[in-house]
Amino acid sequence: MSEPMSLLQKKLEAGHFVVCSELGPPIGANVEFIKKKARKLVGYVDGVNVTDNQTAIVRMSSIVAAHFAREEGLEMIIQATTRDRNRIGLQSDILGASSLGLNNVLCLTGDHQSFGMDPGSKNVFDLDSVQLIRAIHDMVHRGVLLNGKEMKVPPKMFIGAAANPFGDPFEMQMMKVEKKIEAGAQFIQTQAIYNLDKFEFWMEEVRKRGIHKKVYIMAGILPAKSVKALRMMKTDVAGMDVPDSLIERMEKCEDPEEEGVRVAIEIIERVRKIEGVRGIHLMPVGWEKITPEIIERAGLYPRPEVE
Amino acid sequence: MYDVIFIGNPVDTPSLETMQVEPGKITNCKGKVGDYALRYRENGKVKEVKTRAIIVNLPHQQEESFPNLPVFSEGLKTDREGTLIFIQDNEEIAPAFVNGVGIKKALQAVKYNPSRLVYYFYRSLRFTEGTDQLYEEARQAGVAFFRYEQGKLEINPPDKVTYTRGGATMDVEGKIYTAPLLKPAPELEKLARVLRIIPNEDGYLQAENVYLAPTLTGRRGIYAVGGARSLNGLSGFEEEIKFTLEEIETIKNNLQPLVEDDREVDDRKCILCYTCFRVCPHAALEENKEQDAMEVQKEACWGCNACISHCPAGAISIVDEQEDEKGSGLQVFMCENSAATARKKMPQEDLEGFISREIPCSCSIRKEDIYASLQDPEDRILILGCFEESCKHLEGDQRGQRIVDEVNETLASLELGEDKVRFERLSPPMEQDLANLLNRWREGQL
């Protein structure tokens, strides 16, 4: 086993149940915005993803925003989608990120540009996420670029992939997860979970295939602020599974924000008990300030330290 | 050469040469009325037979409307004791033959053993000539009929029902039979494709169309009877067969084209794109391999001109057709199925001031002709199609409407007027409707 590439990897290898969160970069060049958000998370999380032009909307670059957040003392996970850059740009970014001390990467295909504000743009998709994982794996562990060129100083990256336990057909989605691991993925962050029964079923299949022994799986948690937000996720977000019973529950409650926190905590408590789940990935889209509260109330504070 | 090939169940026809082929084995059907070449697979080989006509006769596919309860047609032993309960829970009006089967069984049971209690619960019944007598007979023999509102009959399998009407409730216990749910036989979908028949909304082979006699399919010489015909097929099965066999006798003895003018494909212009083949509602076009062009088979042609108006290459025309002079002023194009018929009944003075022309179907208007007829600022065009669901060329009226919509959109975008072209449908009584419509249009009030 090679030495860990990042602090996040070290914590996982040490057996800790990790907590990751997420930061959306600004639409603009506001550095202070990033730093302010980052400071609020220090001490509460083991890693923070920075999205890469999420939903195909132009924002500050994931790597640059992650760099500023890292300066505040956070362990960062950059995201790289294959939508906007070809193999030349993607590999170049990995070299740059590693040199900035950003040593975790989540490899994604990326939402189609038709979701964002530039539906008329041309997409790239020169690589798919599996090929990107393999490319980064070869850069890190074999010291070669896709074109075969050797590097004297290869980048250091802990490589992650996404998985959707609710995608169908089930077998096809599973096949893709296995391909990602085969290509070199070391951790997996899942799509947001609301339908726990389905997630448990998925994890069962994961264990049957021994996937949980090959990668660290972090369960996606998306705290919902309102019924409206939940409904939107059900209808507008690709690949989401939001049970009607949950929408009903949010409708009936008196304080939707408090209920949203409670739901998130309940889900966290349940996924922690599932064999093979090695952490959570909080994605409080548009509600980032709630992260510390959820982590405290879920009994996940303080976070462990590793050497 | 057979007179008829039965696809599915044969029917006794002493005067005709017949043959039967299983529906699942048919692979291809070429040719036209009076001369079809039907191919089917048998013992791993493809065989071809010639026939003048084809009758598709397949039963409906029946499904349980309630799980684990027998349907009407399942073995009822009339010589047994005990209460019988028939339930007909059809959501819409049930095909008449469904209650025909149910009531017949109820009647049999009560006739065999008059002391037996027989209940017949239904949401709706539908009668044809035969079944209303049956209903009367069953009532007189002692079958108790109860109509119920949806949700007011509680069924507790295997043998209990609770009936509620007004404030009263009645519990009944006995052997339950339920009306089946009907679906087209599974083979029909592929069969429609192979036989080139456009199925109706429910997946049956008869078009829901007031102009088509019951068993016609839109393709001349191919008939659908019984459960292949429509959801209502099997009601009056004997009449269906009688009508169909008469048609076939005519085909055999005196096959005449349906329309006077021949449609002709110019083999120099035809690009074999197969558009006409696909659009012809009556499957009258075939490829002529020697000519390298499509060909209209005149006995099969119903004269709708859909091929002419669809042909991308402008290769199809009516033989010896007099080129109409380019119209001007107020021009009315009338579908000959409705508007043109109505026109003949109207006082002729109401028609003054218009140039009016009959067209076989409103789908046969063409964009280029519309633009050509609008060159004078005073020019206006009215296109009159059938009333809804009565186009005998299978939704040709809808295409007519769409052509006009597109023309108007384009004219509007260029500020060339928004009301120069109108598409209207007539509704009965048509001559009155037509007179009103024409008057309003003349006054610019449409």
Add this chain to the structure above:
Amino acid sequence: MIVGQQKKAEEIIKMLGEGWESLLIVGCGTCVTVSLAGGEREVEALANLLQLYYGKKGKKVTISTDTITRQCDFEFIDDIGEKIEDHDIILSLACGVGVQHIVERHPQKIVFPGLNTSFYGATTAVGEWVERCIGCGECILDRFGGVCPVARCSKSLLNGPCGGSQDGKCEVDDDIDCGWELIFNRMKDLDILDKLLVFEDPKDWQPYRDGGPRKLVNKEYYDE
């Protein structure tokens, strides 16, 4: 075949602009005739419509029409070569290939495109065409059960679906089938799913447009 769509009349009129007296509309009798965009019928309809438009504007113009078998072969263009020269401007209702082919034969003429060239398509129903191939230059259908991931997945993914498809539909539009689900189902039916587990290398895009404008020569006719 090539599927095209006629430009809106408004756009065509704006494009043609002012300063001309005679216009020749040239149709193409093959692909775009079938896709109801640039055949004889469309040429006539457009000519009549433009006549109507310029007539109303009080502009005196001559509009002529002709439809040739193919605009992608010079021989057919040459059949109407004089006619082309005799008109001030030309509007071609062929695909982009045809438009440029007239330009090459008549370098002094201004030739306008009347169509948007859409894609290589197959006819699925009357008046309906679908894209099945993007002409990537290196066919990989053998490895995907005969369903092309490049043309039929919105993201051209080669190693499996993205997470966005639902109920067999693409995240881009409910009207689009998820290409990967089509691939998966077909390979499952054929019992060759194991083929899908093989890692698919990044595609070489040189045979596509990324190697620059393409040219193909047949060895029988040219030395290498």
